[in-house]
Amino acid sequence: MLLTYRYRVKDATAGKHLSGMARAVNTVWNFCGGIQNDSRRLNRRWPSAFDLIGLTNGSSKELGLHSDTIQAVCKQFAVSRDAAHRRPRWRVSRGPKRSLGWVPFQCDRPLKIAGDTVKCLGRRYRVWLSRPIPEDIRSGSFSQDTTGRWYLNLVCRVADDLPAGTGEVGIDLGLNTLAAVSSGEKIRNPRHIRKAATKLARAQRAGRKKLARKIHRKVAAQRRHFLHVTSTHIVRANALICVGDVNSAALARTRMAKSVLDAGWSALRSMLRYKTAMRHGARFVDTNERYSSQVCSGCHAVSGPRGLKDLGVRNWVCSECGVSHDRDTNAALNILVSGRNVALHRPEIPAL
Numbered sequence: 179m180l181l182t183y184r185y186r187v188k189d190a191t192a193g194k195h196l197s198g199m200a201r202a203v204n205t206v207w208n209f210c211g212g213i214q215n216d217s218r219r220l221n222r223r224w225p226s227a228f229d230l231i232g233l234t235n236g237s238s239k240e241l242g243l244h245s246d247t248i249q250a251v252c253k254q255f256a257v258s259r260d261a262a263h264r265r266p267r268w269r270v271s272r273g274p275k276r277s278l279g280w281v282p283f284q285c286d287r288p289l290k291i292a293g294d295t296v297k298c299l300g301r302r303y304r305v306w307l308s309r310p311i312p313e314d315i316r317s318g319s320f321s322q323d324t325t326g327r328w329y330l331n332l333v334c335r336v337a338d339d340l341p342a343g344t345g346e347v348g349i350d351l352g353l354n355t356l357a358a359v360s361s362g363e364k365i366r367n368p369r370h371i372r373k374a375a376t377k378l379a380r381a382q383r384a385g386r387k388k389l390a391r392k393i394h395r396k397v398a399a400q401r402r403h404f405l406h407v408t409s410t411h412i413v414r415a416n417a418l419i420c421v422g423d424v425n426s427a428a429l430a431r432t433r434m435a436k437s438v439l440d441a442g443w444s445a446l447r448s449m450l451r452y453k454t455a456m457r458h459g460a461r462f463v464d465t466n467e468r469y470s471s472q473v474c475s476g477c478h479a480v481s482g483p484r485g486l487k488d489l490g491v492r493n494w495v496c497s498e499c500g501v502s503h504d505r506d507t508n509a510a511l512n513i514l515v516s517g518r519n520v521a522l523h524r525p526e527i528p529a530l
């Protein structure tokens with residue numbers, strides 16, 4: 179499968195150069211848009227990527243852009259247009275609505291990589307080696323974030339036949355802890371956002387937009403890192419991974435919104451899903467978690483806390499079999515049972 183690895187570009191002087199190239203990229207992109215408009219007005223067929231490349235041929239020197247980048251822009255234009263069935267937005271180089279910088283390139287020939295230096299588009303770029311640069315690079319781009327920092331993105335082919343673990347696990351995504359695992363383990367939510375919230379609020383009140391953005395970005399990076407470590411750890415150990423289908427989009431509109439957004443459920447879920455897909459024989463199952471907190475995982479009696487009024491109940495004792503349960507661990511165990519049923523093509527929720 180294809181994955182994109184992202185590296186922060188180190189060299190302070192490269193930023194200026196990249197921004198210049200990004201403006202030229204916008205020119206090419208908008209040129210493609212103009213051609214698109216013309217062909218529509220003249221009732222001609224839409225230009226293909228090949229047509230666009232032909233029309234931009236020879237503009238490399240004048241634009242100060244590598245021909246490889248011009249071709250990549252034309253190709254991406256055609257792909258975006260065909261996906262949306264209409265002309266993509268114009269790219270804006272200046273002003274408050276400026277598009278974030280983007281400079282794509284193709285990798286028909288292997289990139290020259292030496293340590294933390296990558297040579298592409300006729301120039302050397304130094305990056306922070308947050309992880310080793312992989313071998314099989316298919317394409318790449320430079321892109322800018324909202325604070326103006328540049329990143330090198332490399333799309334790589336990654337083996338998707340890694341061996342799977344042997345365990346089976348049910349995961350209940352929660353608010354108090356990020357997730358409860360059926361083994362009884364709890365994954366604590368580091369709550370970076372809340373810790374930084376006071377700092378962030380202060381920065382916003384003082385109108386320090388730049389600082390606020392900086393705090394935001396740091397928190398986002400820390401959370402992403404934590405979720406990657408957590409999901410890799412889970413996927414390595416297990417062959418069956420079942421996750422409750424919490425609707426985070428719906429919950430994010432309620433009073434609990436802050437926690438939901440903080441927790442990063444959907445990010446964790448999608449990481450678990452694609453990382454499972456890379457492992458041969460491993461399986462990811464989304465299960466219905468409707469009854470997961472109400473049913474006793476020991477005797478399957480519906481004796482647990484119900485509805486909104488019992489939302490605060492953390493521990494309970496089953497009135498049928500007398501086993502005492504931790505709410506979240508019990509839910510994770512039920513999710514595992516449902517997931518096993520799905521994997522075996524049985525009804526997901528056993529008859530209650």
Ligand SMILES: [Zn+2]
Pocket residue numbers: 474475476477478479481496497498499500501
């Ligand atoms: Zn019971």
